[in-house]
Amino acid sequence: MRVLVTGATGYVGSAVVRELQVHGHEPVLSRQRLAEPFERPEVDAVIHLAAAARVRESFLDPVSYYETNVGGTLNLLKSLEGQRFLLASTGTVYRPSDAPLTESSVREPSSPYAASKAAAEDLVAWAARSGRIGATTLRLFNVAGGGDTDTTRVITRAVACAAGTVPGMEVYGDGTAVRDFVHVRDVAAAFVVALEACGVGTSSVYNVGATAASVKDVLATVEEVTGRTVDVAWKPAVPGEIPSLRADASKLRALGWEPRSSALEEIVRDQWRASAPGSGRGPSR
Known part of the structure; x- marks a missing residue:
C-alpha cells in the first residue's frame, strides 16, 4: 500500500516509516501544513x-x-475518500483506574491535550461510520526507547541524567505512580498490524501498551543498566496526579501484535546505548 504518513520525521514517525518499508508498503511523507486545506493524496x-x-x-x-489536533485532523479528512485512516491518540483519554484499561473503559481526559485527542477520535469514528473512510485509533501509552530526545518523558529524562546530559530530574510524589511503557519499535509494528486489518466503513480502537512500571521501578532500572546514579529532587505530589494508568492490549494482540522490545530493562538499555556519550554504549559496573 501507498501510505501517507504525517509527522513522518518525528520520533514515532521515523520508526513507523521504517516498519512500513520492512513490510513492503510505500511510505509517502507529508509536506503539507495541517493548518491548511489538503490536496487529495x-x-x-x-x-x-x-x-x-x-x-x-x-x-x-x-x-x-x-x-492543531482537531482542526488539523479535520483538514486532512476533508481530502480523503475511500482510504484507511489511522490516528495516533493517547492513553490519557481514559478515566484513571487501578485496573488495566480496555478500549471500552470510560474516557475522561485530564488535560486539554487529551481532550483534543478524544475529539479527534470522535471525528474519525463518525467519518468512518458515514462510509467515507476506514478508521483505526491507536491509543498510545508511554512510548520510550530508540534514542528518544524528549526529556519531558520519564525514561528519557532518567537516562539523560545518568548520561550527564541534563542536570537532574524532579519527581512529584513518592514515586509509586504506575504507567504503561512500550518501545517505539513495538509501536511502529502496531501501526502496521492495525493498518493491514483496517477496512473502509469500519472503525476500531486499540490500546498500545506493554509493561507497567512505577517511577521508582524506572529509576532503579536506569541505575542498574547504566551503573550510574540518577540525581532526583523529590517534590510534593501534584494535586490530581494520576496514580495508575495501565493498558490492556489484548485486543491488539488478538490481531497478531506482540511487543518484542518492551521489557523495561530492554527499553532502558536501548535508550542508554543510543544516547550515552562516546561510542553509544553505556559503561558496565
Whole structure:
C-alpha cells in the first residue's frame, strides 16, 4: 500500500516509516501544513501522527491544541475518500483506574491535550461510520526507547541524567505512580498490524501498551543498566496526579501484535546505548 504518513520525521514517525518499508508498503511523507486545506493524496491509507503533544503546555494554550489536533485532523479528512485512516491518540483519554484499561473503559481526559485527542477520535469514528473512510485509533501509552530526545518523558529524562546530559530530574510524589511503557519499535509494528486489518466503513480502537512500571521501578532500572546514579529532587505530589494508568492490549494482540522490545530493562538499555556519550554504549559496573 501507498501510505501517507504525517509527522513522518518525528520520533514515532521515523520508526513507523521504517516498519512500513520492512513490510513492503510505500511510505509517502507529508509536506503539507495541517493548518491548511489538503490536496487529495494519491494513497491507499493515511497514518496521522502529527500533533501537538505536551500535556503541561496544553494547559497554557488549549486553543492551539484544539486547532492543531482537531482542526488539523479535520483538514486532512476533508481530502480523503475511500482510504484507511489511522490516528495516533493517547492513553490519557481514559478515566484513571487501578485496573488495566480496555478500549471500552470510560474516557475522561485530564488535560486539554487529551481532550483534543478524544475529539479527534470522535471525528474519525463518525467519518468512518458515514462510509467515507476506514478508521483505526491507536491509543498510545508511554512510548520510550530508540534514542528518544524528549526529556519531558520519564525514561528519557532518567537516562539523560545518568548520561550527564541534563542536570537532574524532579519527581512529584513518592514515586509509586504506575504507567504503561512500550518501545517505539513495538509501536511502529502496531501501526502496521492495525493498518493491514483496517477496512473502509469500519472503525476500531486499540490500546498500545506493554509493561507497567512505577517511577521508582524506572529509576532503579536506569541505575542498574547504566551503573550510574540518577540525581532526583523529590517534590510534593501534584494535586490530581494520576496514580495508575495501565493498558490492556489484548485486543491488539488478538490481531497478531506482540511487543518484542518492551521489557523495561530492554527499553532502558536501548535508550542508554543510543544516547550515552562516546561510542553509544553505556559503561558496565
